[in-house]
Amino acid sequence: MVLFYNLSIRLYVLLIRIAAFFNPKAKQWVVGRKGVFKKLQEAIRGEEDIIWFHSASLGEFEQGRPVIENFKEKYPNSKILLTFFSPSGYEVRKNYEGADYVFYLPPDFAGNAKRFMDIVNPRMAFFIKYEFWHHYLKELKKRNVPTYIFSTIFRPDQLFFKVYGAFHRRMLSAFTHLFVQNQESVDLLNSIGLSNVTLTGDTRFDRVYTIATGSKTLPKVEGFAQGKEVLIAGSTWPKDEENIIKYLNETKNSYKYIIAAHEVDEDHINNITSKIQKTWVRYTKATKEEIDAAEVLVIDCIGVLSSLYRYGTVSYIGGGFGRGIHNTLEAATFGLPVIFGPNYHKFQEAKDLIEIGASKSYENYSELKNLLDNFYENSEKRNYSGLQSKNYVDRMRGASDKILSEIQV
Structure with missing residues (x-):
């Protein structure tokens, strides 16, 4: 199995190198990985107390950020090394002030893992949510480095719990402790003989609360909303946009609409605006007068979505017709009802929000229309769902403190 794993990693790297041409x-x-070991050697001095945090991409980083920042606040003399697998994390957060060093993680080859550990010599290692790299974990265990994973969630269909999953189960044995999101994860890990497990919840609740309390005032959006009912569609993909735009084109109510697509390149923004039959404006290009008069505001930049929700009445979260929905909690923390497509079952918070009446999922346009009409016409129902959203986020906060209280520093 190790041979197959090594071959798959090498094949992945080869394919990435080929894809890099276009x-x-x-x-x-x-x-980003060129010369990474030389850069590590130049940056890190051998006597430093290095605490290593690893994240796959930007989303996982934001999830782990409360733990990183709380750790740094409690132990200011330690040096935080933050590594990323994906450019979506590194390129956005390479200048993150909460870490002393930020690098790409070299591919998971045995030689790379050994060389990385020789240079970094971490005193502790933290993996955020879903990062299981065989050679790095093996090297950490070999060197008796306390190693943790947090905000993770396990499902019965994962390889760890299959009869042929021994190789993957060995990776789990490298962790000193596993901090998980739900009781099902605890039970699954217990079923394969792992008792070093604690149910702490999801650190994203701490993060979205921090974001909400520090959200930016957006004068243009404030002028656009003008106290009206505002539907905010965030992190949308083409299928989401097709349904939202059909609704806004057909409906006669006085909703205002904000569309913040997942991709904001020029072609995609033009594709969205070409289908809108109501008065629309682009966020970065409109004058105050144009924004005040518009019915639809199209966000054509990044970095404002989490602050948009404060101006909303109802939220729509994209991704539910693709690989999975995006961040529902950023909207929920502002006390908004949350709507999304059918592909949400891998997300514990989405299931929880539906169960308590804070969220609704839909399968087709007809269902979406009924949901939006209901929320528009029934303010009591809308307010109830919004209150359930906010209370849920408030109730679930505190995972970061629970994790750090369990760790022997």
Whole structure:
């Protein structure tokens, strides 16, 4: 199995290198790792107390950020090393002030893992949510480095719990402790003989609360909303946009609409605006007068979505017709009802929000229309769902403190 794993990693790296000739993100993945060991050696002094945090991408980083920042606050003399697998994390957060060092993680080859550990010599290692790298974990265990994973969630269909999953189960044995999101994860890990497990919840609740309390005032959006009912569609993909735009084109109510697509390149923004039959404006290009008069505001930049929700009445979260929905909690923390497509079952918070009446999922346009009409016409129902959203986030906060209280520093 190790041979197959090694071959698969090498094949992945080869394919990424080929893709780098025509794919910008693949190119960033390759170029960003050039000379990484030399850069590590130049940056890190051997006597430093290094605490290593690893994240796959930007989403996982934001999830782990409360733990990183709380750790740094409690232990200011330690040096935080933050590594990323994906360009979506590194390129956005390479200048993150909460870490002393930020690097790409070299591919998971045995030689790379050994060399990385020789240079970094971490006193502790933290993996955020879903990062299981065989050689790195093996090297950490071999060197008796306390190693943790947090905000993770396990499902019965994962390889760890299959009769042929011994190789993957061995990776789990490298962790000193596993901090998980739900009781099902605890039970699954217990079923394969792991008792070093604690149910702490999801650190994203701490993060979205921090974001909400520090959210930016957006004068243009404030002028656009003008106290009206505002539907905010965040992190949308083409299928989401098709349904939302159909609704806004057909409906006669006085909703205002904000569309913040997942991709904001010029072609995609133009594709969205070409289908809108109501008065629309682009966020970065409109005058105050144009924004005040518009019915639809199209966000054509990044970095404002989490602050948009404060101006909303109802939220729609994209991704539910693809690989999975995006961040529902950023909207929920502002006390908004949350709507999303059918692909949400891998997300514990989405299931929880539906169960308590804070969220609704839909399968087709007809169902979406009924949901939006109901929320518009029934303010009591809308307010109830919004209150359930906010109370849920408030109730679930505190995972970061629970994790750090369990760790022997």
